[in-house]
Amino acid sequence: MVTTTALEAELLALAGSVPDPELPVLTLAELGVLRGVQLTAPGRAEVLLTPTYTGCPAIEAMSADIEQVLHDHGIPEVEVRTVLSPPWTTDAITAEGRRKLAEFGIAPPRPTGPAGGPVAVDLTLRCPHCGSTDTTLLSRFSSTACKALRRCESCREPFDHFKEL
Amino acid sequence: MRNATATPALPLGDDALILSHRLGEWAGNAPVLEEEVALANIALDLLGQARVLLSLAGDEDELAYLREERQFRNLQLVEQPNGDFAHTIARQLYFSTYQELLFEHLATTESELAPLAAKAVKEVAYHRDHAHQWTLRLGDGTDESRVRMQRALDALWRFTGEMFEPVEGLETVPWPALHDSWATRITHTLEQATLTIPDGPRRGGWTAGTGRQGLHTESFGRMLAEMQHLHRSHPGATW
Missing domain, CATH: 3.30.300.130 (Fe-S cluster assembly (FSCA))
Structure with missing residues (x-):
């Protein structure tokens, strides 16, 4: 070192x-x-x-x-x-970074599971606009490769989710 | 150009590059906006993988734009035309399941491909999930979507045997075990989608050769012409 x-x-x-x-x-x-x-x-x-x-x-x-x-x-x-190794993971985003993402209207990534496991896309995600957990996935891929597109069923607003990697 | 055939980065890089180009052809043509964005994002992931892999084999631009058809080592599966949406999804299902298993293995080796494999396998998990979900929707959907999905799976089945032919430089890969895992996963998805596992020849004397040997199918030349024409028309041009 x-x-x-x-x-x-x-x-x-x-x-x-x-x-x-x-x-x-x-x-x-x-x-x-x-x-x-x-x-x-x-x-x-x-x-x-x-x-x-x-x-x-x-x-x-x-x-x-x-x-x-x-x-x-x-x-x-x-x-x-x-550099590619070790690969970046969404766990590398700092707590402050997550807070700013949510404030910006992007649902921050959840902690990731072990590599090679199933892709968890169906668990509840909180709407960054109104805080409701009643949200649904519209598309696994959104404005950039790192985001998925979701919609809040409470406030009806679509929002990006920084998906777990 | 360096001796590009010496490294397994070339065939794997060619797979990613050619499939990326095919998926890019959906831009402006996908059935819904969300799918347009999804297919373009998958293409972008693959292009990123291709750039890393081809750079391990030589100069990425020379390799992508200045080789002739027979110098490409990609699988025939990835060069197949997009067809209808079901054909694209069947191609994605077959290939992403293969690529995920292969990269999972390579990530655990000492190979020069290990860092890329460890990185890309996480992206490919999303590609495979995308194809899996669409296979369920189309297979267990309307009569029309079911017929089309089955037709696509059957049509591309004959290109799947080639994926498990040993690749030079990847001697550590347990190809028969990889094949069995692939077959298990595909069977699981198709059963869930109420579709039938295709049956028919996948390798052997009926075929003229494999993409890994540089032998390609009819549509590949036309695809290359489109992919390479700008670079060849304006050598050395920059943005």
């Missing part, structure tokens, strides 16, 4: 403060996709980023935003590397 210097911790916090391009209420730190920042030489930083979904198109915008923020902090060379 490499020891983290004060500057690396500072850069990690900076990179972590970048908003998610598709869910701007969340920061990358709250989404749990940032795996570390390392200074490989003076003025050169390597950032490890993990995608939510393998095909997530937001990863390129995230990388560009991280590079920009570190450049602005005086790091001329920034390399953002994508």
Whole structure:
């Protein structure tokens, strides 16, 4: 394990403060996709980023935003590397991140079960608008790969659910 | 181009790429908006997997856009035309069940494919669930949907034997056991959907060869022409 210097911790916090391009209420730190920042030489930083979904198109915008923020902090060379292992899971979203999702109108993911188990889509989910648990699944896939589309049977509003991964 | 045939990332990457393209053809044509979005999302997951896998085999763009038909190693199943919605669902059911089992196994190995497999298997679980739920709805639905779903399952059955032919570089995969698990899961879904398990040849001398050997079916060339034409017409173009 490499020891983290004060500057690396500072850069990690900076990179972590970048908003998610598709869910701007969340920061990358709250989404749990940032795996570390390392200074490989003076003025050169390597950032490890993990995608939510393998095909997530937001990863390129995230990388560009991280590079920009570190450049602005005086790091001329920034390399953002994508790592797959260990795979990201919705359990990596912080408690604050979940709270913000719900506030934004997206039902946060529930804790996940063991890998390879059945996909739990039928359990009760709370409507982020009115709080009712009387909600139904409209589609397993919604505006992005990471969300499912549901409808609240009490207030009749449709809403996105950040589905468990 | 590096010696791309040396790694099993190529055939598995080709499966994901070609199926992704086929599913993308539904954009603007799906029966309802929710399905349009669902099929596009599944295609996007597969495209992400294809990019990682093909990058392990060489340059992803060269491999996707500059190979000829016989250089592709994807299963013939994934290149089959979309047909009606039932055909697309049958293809999804057969393939996602296979891919989930294969990736579950690969995730536990020391293979260079393990990180991708561990990541993708969670996405594929949603693809399989989507196909499973639709198979139930169509099979146990109206007379018309039932006839069409059965017809689609029967039509694609002959492309399912190829999935369990050993792949070079994947010697640790227990193919016969994988096949048995696949058959059990498919049987379970079809019985629940009140459909009949197709019977008929799935491998052997009747076939001209397999996609894993670079031999493809008639519609594949036309699909490739459409997929590759922009890149070939404007080499090196960028956004």
